[in-house]
Amino acid sequence: MQLTLDQATGLCRMAALGAGANEEVTQSLVASIIAAQAEGLSAVGLSHFIDYLEAIEDGRIDGDADPVVTRPALAVYLSDARGGLAHTGFDRTI
DSSP states (O other), rough: OOHHHHHHHHHHHHHHHTTOOOHHHHHHOOOOOOOHTTTTTTGTTHHHHHHHHHHHHHSSTTTTTTOOOEEETTTTEEOOOTTTTTHHHHHOOO
């Protein structure tokens, strides 16, 4: 079965929310997974997405974490994921 990137995005979004991720975590995770897949990096694309879902469902990743981003120097950002995904903190810096 082949899906368009838009179809895959929709399915991944529903799956992440269903696993317990909040809106922000879902957006960050799905965007990175779909971008990797679109670039042909399937090892960190859709095939890896299941691992994230399982980790969120099992509580190994906090799907509702609120990462804290600080800027100790002009060119330095620090992100504490607070038990969640690094993706969310990264997205907050851009």
